[in-house]
Amino acid sequence: MGLTYFKRFRMEIDLAQHLLRAGPLPLGYRLVPWHAATIEAHAEAKYHSFRHELDANVFPCLGDPEGCYRLMLEISRKEGFLPGATWLLEYRPQARSARPTSHPPPGPSEPEMPVASGMPARGCATNGQPAVEYCGTIQGICDRSGVGAIQNFGVTPEHRGRGLGTQLMAASLAGFARSGIRRVYLEVTAQNEAAIRLYTRLGFVKVRTIYKAVELGALSLFG
Ligand SMILES: CC(C)(COP(=O)(O)OP(=O)(O)OC[C@H]1O[C@@H](n2cnc3c(N)ncnc32)[C@H](O)[C@@H]1OP(=O)(O)O)[C@@H](O)C(=O)NCCC(=O)NCCS
DSSP states (O other): OOOEEEEEEEEEEEEOOOOOOOOOTTTTHHHHHOOGGHHHHHHHHHHHHHSSTTTTHHHGGGSHHHHHHHHHHHHTTTTEEEEEEEEEEEEEEEHHHHHHHTOOOOOOTTTEEEEEOOOOOOOTTTTTBSSEEEEEEEEEEEETSSEEEOOOOOEEEEGGSHHHHHHHHHHHHHHHTTTTEEEEEEEEEOHHHHHHHHHHHHTTTEEEEEEEEEGGGGGOOOO
């Protein structure tokens, strides 16, 4: 079977120089800290973030719900898994309409949806829409040399371009910093311009080029 090669970059950030401060999340969104009970929600967010992307060809398990679940299980069982650098993003459509219209909007010092400490909830809103949508995920591990590594970082297509990826990344990097980790890296496919732009804007720099071999039989058409 033939092989094809995907060009990828290793990018790194020095947290001593770039600690991100994210503002409040848009209304209806909240960041959920890691808990073993969130594993399926992470897998769901991962699948919907990656299934139509190039990376689902580079890593075929990303294009399969079961593959995403197994990957989450594997990551969460790694020796260096960092719960504090692992975050889920959830969206509650009804939270947008729950606010009484007669009340004034909150001021800038009053976050509309603060970072949560609880687990995500499931259910169905009365209009048939899901009560909760899992729309973003990021996971962190620490390698044997004490350097942090971001695993899979994704926001589902309908929720992109609102600063949510930046917020997820900021929450994860803060978690690495709290664990005393100074350097964090990730790998990104060279054609993934949106992600590379985001990483560069946040302070990541390219440190190495890698070629990832993929069996041609594992490739599928995008979309
Ligand atoms: C990469 C990815 C996570 C970015 O998520 P995102 O939520 O769109 O990220 P952000 O909204 O924070 O940033 C995207 C752009 O929106 C802009 N933006 C930020 N806040 C915004 C706001 N409130 N309103 C409008 N645009 C905004 C940002 O400036 C950014 O612009 P840039 O492209 O010039 O950097 C998302 O594209 C994705 O999941 N891709 C598929 C999976 C993937 O490839 N993951 C990376 C693997 S290495």
